[in-house]
Amino acid sequence: MEKKISNDPLHGVTLKKILEDLVGFYGFDTLGELINIRCFNVNPTINSSLTFLRKTDWARKKVEELYVRTLPKLKNLP
Template sequence: MENTTSKDPLHGITLKKILEDLVAYYGFDTLGELIKIKCFIENPSVKSSLTFLRKTDWARKKVEELYIRTLPKLK
């Protein structure tokens, strides 16, 4: 069997980890400016944001795109 590695930069990374890393790096205030969604602006929390992002594909896609752009800064 061949060992193949995924070319997906998000392979193996949970949405919770993505969100926690972005909140640690930017904070909810800056996240709300970068991605204008209510769960980052009004009474933000990781739990409520995860609930919204798991239900809303377009918002999750924006968060994942920001994470990919931010990834080099996180390492």
């Protein structure tokens, strides 16, 4: 029996990994411009952002959508 491979680019990727990759690629300044939420613009940290994103579905969805759009660029990094 074959294992099904998920076509979902977020399959198996934690919110922490998504956030760390986006912050590493864009930085909090640009991330705050792309997604205007307070946890990216006022005293941003990974932990405070994770806390907010885990409680706020609409914000997490915006972050996940940006990650999916950014994924091809992340894969091309050395």
